Amino acid sequence: MTVLVGRRESFNAAHQLCDPDLSDDENRRLFGKCANLHGHNYVLEVVVAGDVDPATGYVLDLKLLSDLMASQVIRDVDHRNLNTDVPWLKGCVPTAENLAQAIWERLRPELPDGLLRSVRIWETDKNWAQVGDGA
16 A cells, blocks of 8 residues: 655745846836845645555654755755755746656656656745645
């Protein structure tokens, strides 16, 4: 039987929604006030799924998942400017949608095949984006 388990971590980061190939006016028209540099208290949720190991009772040790989230994502983004300080986001408009995809791509190769089920990033308590099951 497949069991889903998840881990939630948080980080604080600044970003600006802007396309460097567009003028300031075009960016303001496209992204509104989000074209200005601002910050969020993000919440990152990662879900894995698989069979429970009879020896441990785990699908995956959630401490290992927490450590992976910290090493592959949180250490790079916490208290950073997502537009300028994170090499793996270079060239990407740091929307919640793009962050979810980029984080998925950072975590997927670090986990056994098929274990990663979803990545959800909460930008505010009302707005989130998700990659994976249910997306």
